[in-house]
Amino acid sequence: MTFSSKDPPVVLEGSPGTFSRIANVDALRAVALLLILLVNVAFFASGYPFHLVPDPAHDSWSDHAVGWLVELLLAMKAYLLFAFLFGYSFTLQLDSAARRGVAIAPRFRRRMVGLFVLGILHAVLLFQGDILTTYALLGLVLLAMRRVRVGTALRVAVLLTGVIGFLLALAATSGTQLVTDPAAALAAGQRSTEALQGGIGSVIAEHVRQLPAMVGTLLVQGPLALSAFLFGYAAGRRRLLTDVVGNRQLLRRVQRVGYPIGLAGAVVFASGGGSANLTGLTVGLLTAPLLAAAYAASLLEFFETDRGRRVVAVLAPAGRMSLSNYLGQSLLCVLVFTGVGLGLAGTVAPAVVLLIAVAIYAVQVAASAAWMTRFRYGPAEWLLRAWTEQRWPRLRSADHT
Template identity: 90%
Template sequence: MKFSSKDPPVVVAEPPGTSSRIADVDALRAVALLLILLVNIAFFASGYPFHLVPDPAHDSWGDQAALWSVELLFAMKAYLLFAFLFGYSFTLQLDSAARRGVDIVPRFRRRLVGLFVLGVLHAVLLFQGDILTTYALLGLVLLAMRRVAVGTALRAAVLLTAGIGFVLALAAVGGTELVTDPAAALAAGQRSTEALQGGLGSVIAEHVRQLPAMVGTLLVQGPLALSAFLFGYAAGRRRLLTDVAGNRQLLRRVQRVGYPIGLAGAVVFASGGGTGNLTGVTVGVLTAPLLAAAYAATLLEFFATDRGRRVVTVLAPAGRMSLSNYLGQSVLCVLVFTGVGLGLAGAVAPPVVLLVAVAIYGVQVAASAAWLTRFRYGPMEWLLRAWTEQQWPRLRAADPA
């Protein structure tokens, strides 16, 4: 594998009046979309995961291997990578606003309001595990910290991760159980699966019933997402993703530390029962950021190769339309697994569920490339931009400036 320090990241021209995009960042975001789908699709395919117990109908060694692999490689890592990119992209928006001489505060606040509304609709109509509402709320904290130094952001990120890990460790030592009554959890999982097999009203009612439980999950995910925001903010201020060659030693150190520690923690997390075991969750909280960082470092180095640049060209359009694709994943999963569509909830084995995820992602990659040959933005990106800018931006790529 050869790297050339003379090759900068690919830059894609944006519509006139907007900032250029870094294709490597879009490709990295596209990979994060796949990882998120591989984790989230289990919650569409069965009602049991939301109750932190496995579906008893799928207990073969192949089923267990598929579930274990997802817990090992992607769970608690996928959304951190996505959150890191949210923080990084925030610095690009800051730079763009500074170049144009506009105040980012009201614009970014409107953007966050738009994300929050989309997140609420997403949680109620499509997927109660929505992350957009969390990003919208935490984005206010990120906005308030827009002038902090890189060192301050890094220290705050580390303290957030260590703090939530310490609290969880105390709870684990104190004997706290996430699943206090396995029999009741299994019964609840069956009821949830049956609800998902129903029509639109049944699906929405199930989502609403699960929303209070999601608040507890966000008490852990929220601080970790904010920590990832701040790591992304620090990386953006250091131009880490725009100067891979100049930061190669740092990226290599991230991999040397992140893989052994992150994978060791992931083994403990996955083998201990994943999100259903508090000790495993504690270890995951402390080590998942390192593994997610190692993934990002490896991908950035790969993108700098000749083969990697070809991959970037294929994946970048999906990353440019990340909001549309994130919501689109939920739409397609609802159509496949709930009674709104094929009604396959509870009937598809985990290995096949993962194949469905890969197929959905493949469709999205192809559709994103085709869409962006005709349009400047993804449909949801265009809608959010219209709300943020308080005017209708031109959508068609052929429109004059």
């Protein structure tokens, strides 16, 4: 399916009868933010996860159970959901540019440059596990593929996942170990934790030290993120998220396939040591997209119910300023866990770490609702838009000028 003026029009916020459907997408993005925070918070709370070993200070069965559940339900699924929505939003930008008669390529390239710069600053100052730089680079690939048919996009997405899965399986069968010296990894985890407990200079130095290792991780995550981009692109071209009722049968099929296969793969992944074990990682990589898709399908159906609409009303503002909230999560985690703020790194049990993450998210949801009643964009979204458009867009909403 090629992009043309005959494609059905995109649903615009504020159009009659369509606001709730756009809000559903924002709410889905807000849920993805929560899932990402629940995964990432462990890397703020301790230096050991970056070295793929558990923190020996938290070695009880309950600590292991919490980590296992996060690996089972969230790891490798959260960022795929967010990446899917990035690809979906790209189709909205294509349609917006076409309606206004402007060239998409120069604007989108500027946007990706701005996103890359934000990602570099984020990685150095706040969180070396940044995903924005990867999204910025892969966004240029997505731009180059903007005229491909839906079928082609889906085939490339499946091929990317399959190739990465094959390479990881090959490495696993050859006996490759991700943690070759557990004692050295534990010592490195201790050093990283002590660095996080230090001041701003110590924290930044630790982030910079870990960047090469994170580049290696993104060699796996990057192709999977591009695959999710392409699935989101295909969903956007088919208007999947703006016609939940019309696509209910498809969403039900996604759930019937995604939950049993995705959860089975997640059990192998979590029980096999998560990202530290290549066999489990391979199985998780191949099945995580199915489980992430099942999550999205279930949420979209739930959002169409009376209770779901109330949830959407609460969550949608956070999704509208998702970039600001993603960066804000890291800032708040730095203030809570590192020596820049409360210095809790290495001292908090995994269950309490998750409760802190939920509290941070609740603060963000409330703050987002208050912000979006007064302003048109989140602060990071406004800066990125200003760079993209090469002008200062109006920030305050019409009711607060």
